[in-house]
Amino acid sequence: METVLSGIRSTGNLHLGNYYGALRNFVKMQESNRCFFFIADLHSLTTHPKAADFHGNVRQILAEYLAAGLDPEKCTLYVQSDIPEISEMYVLLNMLAYVGELERTASFKEKVRKHPQNVNAGLLTYPVLMATDILIHRANKVPVGKDQEQHLEITRVYARRFNNMYGANLFPEPDAYNFGGELIKIPGLDGSGKMGKSEGNGVFLMDDEAAIRKKVKKAVTDTGEKTDAMSEPVKNLFTIMSVVSAPEVVSFYREAYAAGSIRYGDMKNQLADDVCKVTLPIRDRILDLLQNEDYLRKVRKNGAEKARESAAATLQEMKKLMGFKGLERA
Numbered sequence: 001m002e003t004v005l006s007g008i009r010s011t012g013n014l015h016l017g018n019y020y021g022a023l024r025n026f027v028k029m030q031e032s033n034r035c036f037f038f039i040a041d042l043h044s045l046t047t048h049p050k051a052a053d054f055h056g057n058v059r060q061i062l063a064e065y066l067a068a069g070l071d072p073e074k075c076t077l078y079v080q081s082d083i084p085e086i087s088e089m090y091v092l093l094n095m096l097a098y099v100g101e102l103e104r105t106a107s108f109k110e111k112v113r114k115h116p117q118n119v120n121a122g123l124l125t126y127p128v129l130m131a132t133d134i135l136i137h138r139a140n141k142v143p144v145g146k147d148q149e150q151h152l153e154i155t156r157v158y159a160r161r162f163n164n165m166y167g168a169n170l171f172p173e174p175d176a177y178n179f180g181g182e183l184i185k186i187p188g189l190d191g192s193g194k195m196g197k198s199e200g201n202g203v204f205l206m207d208d209e210a211a212i213r214k215k216v217k218k219a220v221t222d223t224g225e226k227t228d229a230m231s232e233p234v235k236n237l238f239t240i241m242s243v244v245s246a247p248e249v250v251s252f253y254r255e256a257y258a259a260g261s262i263r264y265g266d267m268k269n270q271l272a273d274d275v276c277k278v279t280l281p282i283r284d285r286i287l288d289l290l291q292n293e294d295y296l297r298k299v300r301k302n303g304a305e306k307a308r309e310s311a312a313a314t315l316q317e318m319k320k321l322m323g324f325k326g327l328e329r330a
């Protein structure tokens with residue numbers, strides 16, 4: 001049995017990219033593995049969310065996890081900050097993390113470029129906290145989207161480095177994972193780049209039908225003029241279609257494209273129908289769950305208890321290997 005772990009930052013409602021890149025894989029993997037899924041609220045602090053929004057953001061993702069099908073009886077579902085062992089291990093792991101390596105991380109360089117006024121140390125050491133999340137449960141499979149691949153590479157480096165430095169075999173080297181094989185990147189509806197929470201190019205699990213239809217209708221395509229290669233925006237629409245629609249529907253539109261008879265308006269109507277089929281039932285369940293405060297609190301509390309037990313066991317072994325003896329053996 002594999003130990004599976006993954007998380008999503010609590011920085012806004014989940015979109016189709018989060019769902020197909022990560023969450024849907026979580027739901028499948030919980031059936032036959034030892035699974036840990038969490039809400040990365042500490043990671044969300046790098047972008048300074050308002051204190052008044054902080055708790056609501058966490059609660060929203062918890063409801064979205066459950067609505068998408070995570071079952072707290074089948075997996076350990078928790079909030080990162082409920083596990084103080086994570087913050088402690090993060091301090092220890094920071095000593096093995098070289099600044100030069102962190103500065104070369106693609107996600108860090110992108111943040112520096114996009115937000116030069118907010119290059120905080122938490123942003124630099126973001127991969128160290130993420131590696132801690134993974135190593136603290138000694139996970140070996142990490143379902144994530146394509147954009148997280150480099151963070152997994154860094155996690156493997158730290159696992160290896162710790163094991164070598166302390167002559168131990170404490171941490172396995174984890175792999176990024178997608179149920180269908182390759183890691184994926186869901187593009188946005190704006191014709192370029194990936195779907196993101198702050199990009200204004202996403203369909204969210206919380207969107208209602210009118211919002212979905214409006215967004216899909218406005219998605220960028222091309223003029224329909226025949227060229228040798230498919231344009232980027234149209235390729236993107238096909239990529240989204242390939243995850244939400246049935247294979248024969250995708251083939252139908254691919255053939256129409258090849259024949260030059262495609263009508264983007266029809267393709268978008270079909271795409272909107274198929275997105276609605278996936279997300280609207282989830283939206284209904286999210287709305288229900290958000291009404292059920294007692295249940296959400298119970299799930300969070302039980303998850304924290306289970307996760308702390310596993311985290312504390314790893315931390316204890318790690319500290320022992322590093323030479324800590326603690327008060328009782330002073």
Ligand code: TYM
Binds near residue numbers: 006043
């Ligand atoms: P985050 O919150 O940015 O995204 C959560 C998950 O969604 C995936 N994702 C996508 N997949 C495909 N196409 C897209 N357009 C798309 N957008 C987002 C991400 O790859 C990710 O799997 N650092 C992580 C959270 C994290 C974590 C961890 C993950 C913290 N600790 C430990 C795994 C293990 C993050 O910011 O993801």
